[in-house]
Amino acid sequence: MESKRKWRWGVHRWIVLLLIILGAVGVSYYAPVQPHIQAAAEKLTEKPWFSLPVIGDFYPVNTFTSMLLTMVIIIGVAYTVKRTLAKGEMVPRGITGVMELAVEALYNMTEGTTGAKWAKKIFPWFATILLVVLVANLIKLLPGYETIGILHHSEHGYEVQQLTSGIATVVNTKAHEGEGYVLTPFFRAQATDLNFTLSLALISIFMVQVIGFQAQGPRYLEKFFNFRTLFSKPIFGFMDVIVGLLELISEFAKIISFTFRLFGNMFAGFVLMAVIGVLIPTFAPAVVMLFELFIGLIQAYVFGMLTMVFMAQATQGHGGGEEHAAAH
Amino acid sequence: MTGDIVEAAKFIGAGLAMIGALGGGIGIGMSVHGAMNGMARNPDAYGNLLTNMILGIAFSEAIAIYCLVVAFVMLFVS
Numbered sequence: 142m143e144s145k146r147k148w149r150w151g152v153h154r155w156i157v158l159l160l161i162i163l164g165a166v167g168v169s170y171y172a173p174v175q176p177h178i179q180a181a182a183e184k185l186t187e188k189p190w191f192s193l194p195v196i197g198d199f200y201p202v203n204t205f206t207s208m209l210l211t212m213v214i215i216i217g218v219a220y221t222v223k224r225t226l227a228k229g230e231m232v233p234r235g236i237t238g239v240m241e242l243a244v245e246a247l248y249n250m251t252e253g254t255t256g257a258k259w260a261k262k263i264f265p266w267f268a269t270i271l272l273v274v275l276v277a278n279l280i281k282l283l284p285g286y287e288t289i290g291i292l293h294h295s296e297h298g299y300e301v302q303q304l305t306s307g308i309a310t311v312v313n314t315k316a317h318e319g320e321g322y323v324l325t326p327f328f329r330a331q332a333t334d335l336n337f338t339l340s341l342a343l344i345s346i347f348m349v350q351v352i353g354f355q356a357q358g359p360r361y362l363e364k365f366f367n368f369r370t371l372f373s374k375p376i377f378g379f380m381d382v383i384v385g386l387l388e389l390i391s392e393f394a395k396i397i398s399f400t401f402r403l404f405g406n407m408f409a410g411f412v413l414m415a416v417i418g419v420l421i422p423t424f425a426p427a428v429v430m431l432f433e434l435f436i437g438l439i440q441a442y443v444f445g446m447l448t449m450v451f452m453a454q455a456t457q458g459h460g461g462g463e464e465h466a467a468a469h
Numbered sequence: 470m471t472g473d474i475v476e477a478a479k480f481i482g483a484g485l486a487m488i489g490a491l492g493g494g495i496g497i498g499m500s501v502h503g504a505m506n507g508m509a510r511n512p513d514a515y516g517n518l519l520t521n522m523i524l525g526i527a528f529s530e531a532i533a534i535y536c537l538v539v540a541f542v543m544l545f546v547s
Contacts, residue, residue, distance in 0.1 A: 398531065412545075
């Protein structure tokens with residue numbers, strides 16, 4: 142059975158070549174247009190969904206739709222895995238096998254860092270954040286992502302060409318002032334929206350504090366407000382207070398660094414793809430896309446890993462003083 | 470005229486902000502240097518070193534990415 146399988150490389154090679162030629166031909170007819178780049182997510186409708194008194198208006202933005210798509214994918218995978226497991230097969234195949242492999246590897250990694258006692262508590266946060274960011278970053282592979290959407294009037298827009306009724310494409314010629322259109326895609330990578338990364342960072346750091354309190358109780362606060370040695374040690378007690386304050390500040394710095402690391406990486410990739418697509422439309426974007434996928438993988442791993450490491454640190458506490466005193 | 474000066478200042482500022490990527494480059498080079506040394510001396514530790522090297526690279530790269538974010542904010546957020 143196994144030996145009958147043919148080596149298909151010979152066919153795939155021609156498919157790739159055909160796609161490259163198709164790309165080159167297609168580019169000469171419809172040259173890529175530099176998209177309108179803005180840091181905030183684009184609004185899909187002019188009218189707000191609903192408004193809250195203090196916070197302001199809520200618009201249906203295009204990162205929100207892709208978040209919904211991400212959720213659908215993750216829930217679909219979870220449902221498939223659950224259904225396959227309910228059948229009771231000993232050797233899982235397909236997506237279930239992949240998930241089992243991934244979960245086992247991640248759990249072993251968690252156990253190696255946090256120890257067996259806290260692994261059960263920390264693992265769900267680590268794995269959830271990793272999976273969400275991973276799917277959110279890899280979802281860019283879907284065709285039509287960031288390219289299909291609604292046309293909007295814009296000051297510095299491009300001319301459009303009617304393909305069939307109701308469907309038009311933007312062509313690469315500058316329109317006259319105030320007559321052009323720009324594209325607002327239906328889907329845009331979530332990590333290029335600060336709201337997504339900031340909320341993930343807030344969840345992560347908040348749960349680090351919660352796990353710290355669960356592990357050490359109120360003594361967790363001593364990490365930040367360390368007045369115990371203020372009078373017993375003349376100078377170093379004062380230093381301990383300052384170190385505690387620095388810890389407190391670094392907790393907020395962690396939120397900012399979490400937020401901007403993911404946002405910066407993904408937004409830089411988005412801009413790079415746009416610019417490379419205009420400069421060298423054939424073949425080069427594929428290489429950049431590959432690099433972007435790698436970056437997306439790494440960033441998902443780093444986000445999850447850092448959450449796990451911070452949680453592990455919070456469970457241990459700094460308590461070097463007592464252990465030191467006990468040893469003597 | 471004033472709009473042109475503002476536009477030019479945006480580009481100059483974005484270029485200046487990217488000087489900070491220097492630090493990220495040095496950091497990535499140093500971490501790869503250390504990891505390569507370790508791999509050459511102890512090839513068995515290859516996998517472990519690679520993972521940690523990529524983590525370290527991601528950290529130092531993040532610093533350069535902050536500069537990139539500042540540059541992008543200057544260019545594209547109006």
